[in-house]
Amino acid sequence: MRCLIEQSVLEPTLSAMARVAPVRSSAAVLQGVLVEADRGQVTFSAYDYDVALRMTMEASVVDPGGVVLPAKLFAELVRRLPKGTVDIATIAPHHLSASIDVDATHAELHGFDPEEFPELPDMRGIAPVELSAKTLVAAVESVGYAAAKRDPTRPILEGVHVACDDGRLVWTATNALRLVQVKQAVDGELPIRFTVPRRGLSELLRLLEDEEETTVQVYQSASYVMFAWDHVQLYTRLYQGGYPDVTRVIPTEFIAECRVERDRLEQAVERTTILAENEHHSVTLELSNGALCMSSRARDRGQAREEVPILESSGEEVRVALNARFVLEMLRAMEGQVVRIRFAGRGRPVCFHDDDDHLHLISTVLTRD
Known part of the structure; x- marks a missing residue:
């Protein structure tokens, strides 16, 4: 694999990947970012089973292929590189390491076989619900703070509950001592009902920071929800079980x-x-x-x-x-x-x-x- 990407484009993408990839994991490959180059595009993926992120960008692809590189190290290296075109190429004969070059700067990173990287959740066949980025950002900014920071006895309280009720999208978060409920008018009844970890919503907020005019497609399966727009796909695991009935308090x-x-x-x-x-x-x-x-x-x-x-x-x-x-x-x-x-x-x-x-x-x- 060999591809050429501008440092100014690559740096924010890898920073996002490094936030998702775990620092420690029983599966070392999960500490990496999957790099896949093919047909003028490069796709980056990070996954820790709770949150997954996939971002695709246009690039000059010289040789198609893939490799998994250590996410935190790769991001830190690219952040410190000089401005210019970054040349990323796997190293023969095994192609499990990659060289990183910009002008006179050269580095090599040892990686993993992309075949070891787990498949991201499959959302094929699921009809999406469309929401504006502005709607999502407003809700997450208002409710995220109230979810429990850590509650091993009731982990579902570490999440935010989202449901459509009577033509309104209702966002609820509580740690049993405080509660927030935000209601937003939407067009019709939307097939949305899930409890999503606060961490996933925090990452969604960062990614949508400058995307207020964007339309986000929301895909919900039994175990995951995916937020997709433009070149970004953010997955987050859902809590199972019923959310507490907050109307009683x-x-x-x-x-x-x-x-x-x-x-x-x-x-x-x-x-x-x-x-x-x-x-x-x-x-x-x-x-x-x-x-x-x-x-x-x-x-x-x-x-x-x-x-x-x-x-x-x-x-x-x-x-x-x-x-x-x-x-x-x-x-x-x-x-x-x-x-x-x-x-x-x-x-x-x-x-x-x-x-x-x-x-x-x-x-x-x-x-x-």
């Missing part, structure tokens, strides 16, 4: 609510968090007499209190304690300028809504006072 009745500026609320949380207890890292929100006060205290350091200007309020007086980190991560994921806060009562979850009325719910922290 969403309050339906509220005793008070208020509206505040998002930036102003974020600033207040950041300041009061400085003196929040290390154990719970909690801040207290108190809605009283048409004012929203935020406070925190630490027995060994002191206390802080700040009044957040409100745009409007109604209902009873209420006081709750919330995990400050959860509040900050929520506010940073929100879009728009105004946040609507709805209180269901002491000890009940607090519901936050952004300009698009997406639901962000945070459970209260139990306190002695």
